[in-house]
Amino acid sequence: TQLLEQSPQFLSIQEGENLTVYCNSSSVFSSLQWYRQEPGEGPVLLVTVVTGGEVKKLKRLTFQFGDARKDSSLHITAAQPGDTGLYLCAGVQREYGNKLVFGAGTILRVKS
Amino acid sequence: DAGVTQSPTHLIKTRGQQVTLRCSPKSGHDTVSWYQQALGQGPQFIFQYYEEEERQRGNFPDRFSGHQFPNYSSELNVNALLLGDSALYLCASSQLAAETQYFGPGTRLLVL
Numbered sequence: 001t002q003l004l005e006q007s008p009q010f011l012s013i014q015e016g017e018n019l020t021v022y023c024n025s026s027s028v029f030s031s032l033q034w035y036r037q038e039p040g041e042g043p044v045l046l047v048t049v050v051t052g053g054e055v056k057k058l059k060r061l062t063f064q065f066g067d068a069r070k071d072s073s074l075h076i077t078a079a080q081p082g083d084t085g086l087y088l089c090a091g092v093q094r095e096y097g098n099k100l101v102f103g104a105g106t107i108l109r110v111k112s
Numbered sequence: 113d114a115g116v117t118q119s120p121t122h123l124i125k126t127r128g129q130q131v132t133l134r135c136s137p138k139s140g141h142d143t144v145s146w147y148q149q150a151l152g153q154g155p156q157f158i159f160q161y162y163e164e165e166e167r168q169r170g171n172f173p174d175r176f177s178g179h180q181f182p183n184y185s186s187e188l189n190v191n192a193l194l195l196g197d198s199a200l201y202l203c204a205s206s207q208l209a210a211e212t213q214y215f216g217p218g219t220r221l222l223v224l
Contacts, residue, residue: 006154031211042116042202042215043155088154097168098211099145100204102154 003027004091006103013079014111021074021087021106029091032072033100034063037086048092079110114139116205116216124222125193133188133219137205144186145213146178149200161186162208190221198223 005024013019023032031050035043047056049065049072056063060083062075076083086107090100117136125131137144143162147155157170161180180186184205190197200220204213 004154033211041217042204044215045212048211090154092211094211097143097145097160097162098206098209098213099157099160099168099170100147100155100213102147102156104152105154 004089004101004103006089006106008106009104010107010109012109012111015080016078017110019076019079019108021089021108022071023073023089023103024071025091026070027091028069029101030094030098031092032065032069033090033092034072034074035088035090037088037105043088076108079108081110081112084108084110116203116214118201118203118216118219120219121217122220122222124224126224127193127195129193129223130189130191131193131221133190133201133203133221135186135188135203135205135216137184137186137203138214141205141207141214142184143206143208143210144180144184145204145206146186146188147202147204148172149202149218151199155202158188193223195223197221 033048034046037043052067052069054065060077088105089103093099145160146158149155160168164180175191177189200218202218203216206213
């Protein structure tokens with residue numbers, strides 16, 4: 001069974017601080033995705049990383065995929081209260097119809 | 113263009129009862145996947161439907177069953193409800209072989 005471990009589980013920071021969320025697996029996935037989920041809503045896709053060593057930027061968010069395609073990180077620069085939410089990483093299993101295997105998530109709270 | 117819709121939004125049932133949840137995929141999508149998200153956890157894959165057939169299944173008992181209709185909409189049925197079935201049930205739609213899935217807002221089920 002492929003599992004994704006996400007850390008930290010909870011993060012509470014002040015506006016303007018930087019933070020990093022980690023996602024680690026013992027197995028290789030076809031690709032890895034990061035989602036953000038607001039209360040009462042479904043997850044919304046932020047980015048998909050496919051190639052080992054890949055780095056993608058989305059405004060103040062930087063996503064990295066490990067060289068071995070087993071780990072990933074999400075770095076947020078100068079966090080804002082609007083960044084508050086649940087961040088989920090998910091491994092894509094292409095051989096199983098693109099089934100998603102999710103980590104447990106990181107709850108981020110940014111205080112103003 | 114409507115995104116993925118789910119009904120009902122909330123549901124309260126008692127142990128032993130049966131429940132049916134409904135999902136309409138995003139326009140142009142032919143594949144529907146269902147996920148269970150317990151409180152404080154990431155979503156877990158239940159099963160996936162394409163061409164009215166179950167193509168992939170996660171580690172869920174036979175009490176969980178589904179159906180896909182010719183218009184690509186889908187139902188999730190859970191029989192003999194247990195307290196542990198209380199969760200947010202998410203539907204995600206995609207085009208076959210596409211890695212990007214779009215999630216609905218979910219149905220929150222409470223089993224008393």
